[in-house]
Amino acid sequence: MKHIASLLSAALMIFSSYSAFGWGPKGHDVIASIAEQNLTKKAAKAINEILDGRSIVFYSSWMDNIQNSPYWEYGYNKTKTWHYANVDKGQTYQTMQKNENGDVITALNFLTKELTENEESLTDSMRVDYLKMIVHLVGDLHCPMHAGRLSDTGGNKVRVKWFGQNTNLHSVWDSKMIDSARKWGYQEWTDQLDRTDKKYKKAVMQGTYEDWFAETVKAAAEIYDYVERLDQKEPNLSYQFVYDFSPMLEEQLLIGGYRLAYVLNTIFG
Numbered sequence: 001m002k003h004i005a006s007l008l009s010a011a012l013m014i015f016s017s018y019s020a021f022g023w024g025p026k027g028h029d030v031i032a033s034i035a036e037q038n039l040t041k042k043a044a045k046a047i048n049e050i051l052d053g054r055s056i057v058f059y060s061s062w063m064d065n066i067q068n069s070p071y072w073e074y075g076y077n078k079t080k081t082w083h084y085a086n087v088d089k090g091q092t093y094q095t096m097q098k099n100e101n102g103d104v105i106t107a108l109n110f111l112t113k114e115l116t117e118n119e120e121s122l123t124d125s126m127r128v129d130y131l132k133m134i135v136h137l138v139g140d141l142h143c144p145m146h147a148g149r150l151s152d153t154g155g156n157k158v159r160v161k162w163f164g165q166n167t168n169l170h171s172v173w174d175s176k177m178i179d180s181a182r183k184w185g186y187q188e189w190t191d192q193l194d195r196t197d198k199k200y201k202k203a204v205m206q207g208t209y210e211d212w213f214a215e216t217v218k219a220a221a222e223i224y225d226y227v228e229r230l231d232q233k234e235p236n237l238s239y240q241f242v243y244d245f246s247p248m249l250e251e252q253l254l255i256g257g258y259r260l261a262y263v264l265n266t267i268f269g
Contacts, residue, residue: 042269
C-alpha cells in the first residue's frame with residue numbers, strides 16, 4: 001500500500017511539474033469579471049447572445065478544461081501550446097524561436113482576426129469557441145509564468161517550497177499566490193481592484209498583444225531574479241514573497257481585466 005501511495009505521489013508531482021495552466025480558476029474569474037464590468041452595452045449584448053445567456057466569467061477557465069480533448073473542428077488538443085510563450089533570460093518574444101504549434105500571441109492574433117475580418121465565414125460553434133478562447137488567453141497573457149523561460153518550461157522545473165510544501169514556481173503563480181494574498185472570492189477581488197479612473201484604464205488599454213506580453217516578460221524576470229537572489233536549492237517562499245509580489249499580482253489581474261474588456265469591446269462593441 002505504501003509503495004502504491006508513493007507511486008501515485010510521484011505521478012502527481014510529475015504531472016504538476018509539466019502543467020501548462022496559468023491562473024487558476026479564481027484568477028481567470030477575476031480577470032473576466034473585471035472585463036465584464038467594463039464592457040460597452042453593445043458588446044455585452046452581443047456576447048450574451050453568442051454565449052446564450054452565460055457570462056464570460058462562467059467560461060473563463062473553459063479552455064484549460066478542454067485542451068486535452070480531441071474534439072472540435074480543429075481538435076482542442078492542438079491548442080495546448082496556445083496558453084503561453086516561453087522567453088529565456090536575455091531574450092525577447094521576437095528573438096525567441098517560435099513554437100511551430102503556436103503560442104498565446106499567435107493564437108490571440110488569429111482568433112481576433114477571425115472574429116473581426118472573417119466573422120461571416122464562421123459557424124455558430126466556432127464563434128462561441130473563439131470568444132471563450134479569447135477570454136481565457138488574454139488572462140494567460142498576463143500570468144507571469146506564462147512568459148517564463150523555455151529552459152525550465154515556464155518555471156515548472158524551478159523547485160520551490162510554498163509555506164514548507166514542495167511545489168514549483170509555475171504552480172505558485174497559478175492559484176497559490178492569489179489564495180494566499182486574500183481569502184476573497186472573485187467578486188470581492190473585482191470590487192476591490194476595479195476602482196481606478198478613466199485615465200488609468202485608457203492608458204493600460206493602449207498597445208498590442210505583443211506590447212502587453214512584453215510587460216509580462218518583465219514581470220516574470222523580476223520573479224526569477226528574486227528567487228535566484230535567495231541562492232537556495234529549493235527556496236521556501238511564504239509570507240515575505242506574498243507581501244513583495246501582491247502588488248504585481250493585483251496589477252496583472254486588473255490590467256488583464258481592462259485589456260480583455262478593450263479587446264471584446266473592439267470586436268463586438
